[in-house]
Amino acid sequence: MIWLALIFSQAFAMSRGEYVLRVAGCVHCHTQSPSEPLAGGRRLATPFGTFFTPNISPDRETGIGAWTFEQFAKAVREGVSPSGTVYYPAFPYRSYARMSDEDVNELFNHLMSRPAFRRHNIAHELQFPYDYRWLINFWRLLFFGAQPDLPSRGAYLVEALGHCTECHTERNSMGGLKSAMWMGGSKEKLEGRVIPNITPDMETGLGAWSMFDWELFLTSGFRPNGSSVGGEMAFVVQGTAALTPEDRAAVIDYLMNLPPVQNRVVAP
């Protein structure tokens, strides 16, 4: 399995745009039916209600085919659509905000080269008061400010492209990430599962994982104890398995050097 994944990632030389697409995990959320990749419509059940992801295939009418590069970059990094509406932070633009110009450009060109599917977007079904889209402006006011530059390639892959922090860091009641709990997991369930603490805390996190354990996990989804991930993370691993060896080493270096957070989310 590991070797299959390794061979898969090595053998097919992929374009830079496709690499960004995979590592950023776009396909998984933006695809409902495997025969129509990137055409959106997938349900995302959250504590705020149900989101339906939009069509990002290059269909001119129902997808993003008519968008300019500037419009695309603004949507991805600022969370503002070409018509000026703000996106719910279910779309992790707080992370994508620090995507490099080059990566956004490659991603845009790659998306535009994919097949177009005609599929109208479905309106979200959110609970009061989250159904008021204008309230996102308050979230933006509080949590979507200027962010410091990312110090390393590993930080860029994890925090910006991989948007791992969006799930692995606990949120406060306003939907903002608790920075003191960075990557410390959350008891708040996503699709029925708690989010594990992945900081190198010996007791409650992954402090016992070696570099090889991480390597195995990111390429195959197998934990050191032989179990494998399920749920959303199984799809995330498809992205991490695509990482080049250098990038994977950078990600592992970043994760193993996180400040340990003591937060028990699963029973020992």
Added chain:
Amino acid sequence: MRRVLALFLLLAACNRQGPHKPSSPAATGDVSFDAVKAVFTKNCAGCHPSRAAPDWLNYDQAKAYANNGRLVQRVVHDRSMPPPQTPESASMTESERQLIDRWAKAGAPETARGEPRPGPAQEPPVAQSCFQCHGAEGAGSESEPKIPRLAGQNEEYLVQQIYRFKWRERVDPTNRMNDVALMMGEEQIRSAANYFAKKPWPRPSRPVTAESARLNERGKLLARISCNVCHASDAAENRPLTPWLPELRGQSQPYLINQMLHFRADERRSPLMHQFARELSNEDIEALAVHYAFGGD
């Protein structure tokens, strides 16, 4: 939008004034009940009066406890009041405890030595015109509930609003507030705002009917991710983010509804508030007003 708030915070910071320093009291017999009352208001009125606990703002009760020695015993000697570990215990300063001690030792006089009995003539003259509508305690008006409560309101906010009425940037449809503000000078505006800001904020009631409980709940959900960001900020212990913003908790419900309708119609000018108010339905506005009138918990 972020820029608007940043500018707004900047303005608020520029206009913030230093705290007023209380003048230090002189020798025994020079402490009036008004002086210790200020200490009680600041440190004790959060809990007192309740059940067996005396009302320290009532001179007769305070005097009785001062003369039987229990006040000094608990506040000055064994320091069991305000209860240890409470914010009040930390906020009561050593000089405030000494002030109570001196006042009790002098026999708990109502007025300081050589000072005339405080009467209506001692109040700042302009406060009299405020009292007519807002009440001497700033509790608002029962007959005209669209008149706001001022007690415990942010001082800077009150000053700013009186100026707005004076310059007709804010217009009271009855013109009363504009007429009064027009006659007020800088000194009077400051002293009136200071007077009401120091009054204890009235304790709000709880929801009584199923309908008010439902509205309170709706208002709570909405307020938590919108209004509270500025008006009851986590970063400021649920107080408004800056002293230029009004405290909403415990405010009169009809006043809040009326003001939100004015914001929505752009009759009370505030680009930011107009932007938010126009997104709200009548039910949302009512729910928010109910929520804050009930204390915002």
